[in-house]
Amino acid sequence: MESIKVFAPATVANVACGFDIFGLAVDNPGDEVIVTKRQDDQIVIQQITGDDGKLTFDIQKNTVTVPILKYLSHLDIKHGFDIILNKKMPLGSGLGSSSASSVAGVFAVNQLLNKPLNTEELLPFAMEGERIACGSAHADNVAPALLGGFVIIRSYSPLDFFKINTPADLYVSIVHPDVEVNTKDARHILKNEVSMNKTISQMGNVAGMVAGLISENYDLIGRSMVDYIIEPIRSILIPQFFEVQMAAKENGALGCSISGAGPSIFAFSRGKETAEKVGLAMQKEFTKVNIQSNLFVSSINQSGPKILD
Incomplete structure (x- = not known):
């Protein structure tokens, strides 16, 4: 095989209470990459689409090529590839x-x-691509994008991660508003110390989320979607956040929180019909303040990357 086209899915990290340890994959959106073997040992980004010219062609600084360079170096393989990156998100x-x-x-x-x-x-x-993107090689996005499903990062030193089962009828509504939140800034504003009371409450929700997902207890999943540590700080960066969160819950969502560092907001629902209703209600709240948004509704993607051609 001389060339391949691969899709990798978008992900929801943190999942409310699980900062840097929870992540899940969705069916859409995602990115497409076309990689073709070269006759020499050069890694070349030939084309990038869908980024409005924002991404670098420098292979030492682009998140599509840095992992490839680390991978080839680790295996001591000298082989060149041409790369086309189609940003679909x-x-x-x-x-x-x-x-x-x-x-x-x-x-x-x-x-x-x-x-x-x-x-x-x-x-x-x-994970090395994440280090380039935001300064921290965290795995709560890349692990579910790579493995599919709902992934828990138990430890970073040493790296220890695993997937858990999730209810088949659990759907995710994601609304991405047309506002900008810089990932590095969103990490920078977080506090380095957390009170004992908040830690205990957060640990209870983390345990409740895992138990709820495995046992298909939708009520427990919803009760556990409370973030005492990150959401109160990062929510100030997202206009209309609390109105959107309330609209989601009032229209049947199990719970609602920030996706990753934001500005996207996600909600869990039981069933696709409810998830679509929830997503439209979330969008409506942004429309009230003249903020445009995109809506994605998906079950949890269990497969991760897939070969398209």
Whole structure:
């Protein structure tokens, strides 16, 4: 195989109470990468679409190529590739845009080289794309983008992660408003210390979320979607956040919170019909203050990246 086209999905990280340890993949949006073997050992970004000219062609600074470089260096493989990156999702959206590019790129190269590593072994390399994007090699976006499903990062040192089962009828409504939140800024404003009371309450919700997902207890999932630590701080960066959150709950959502660093907001619902109703209600609140938005409704994507061609 000389060329391959790969799709990698968007992700919702943190999932309310699980800052840097919870993440899930959705069916759409996502990024597409076309990787073609070269006759030399050069890595070249030939084209980038869908980014309005914002992304660099420097292979040492682009999230699609940095994981590939780390991967090739680790395996001591000298091989060149031409890369076309088609951004099919907004930048800085809180939907793991950089993660989708990182995963698609390294997954594609691994396929072209006849899979010297299994999919899980690609995670540390994909994480290096996150380091370039926001200064921290966290895995709550790249892990679900790579593995699919709902992923828990138990530890970063050493790296320890695993997937858990989720209810088949659990749907995600994601609304991405046309406002800008810089991921590095969203991390910078967070406090380094948290009170004991908030920590205990957050730990209870983390445990409740895991138990609710595994046991398909929708009420428990909803009760656990409360973030005492991150949401109160980051919500100030998102206009109309609390109005959108309230609209989601009033229209049947189990719960609603910030997707990743924002500005996207996500809600869990039981059933696709409810999720669509919830998403439209969320959008309506942004419209009231003349903010345009995009809506994505999806079940939890269990497959991760997929080969398109």
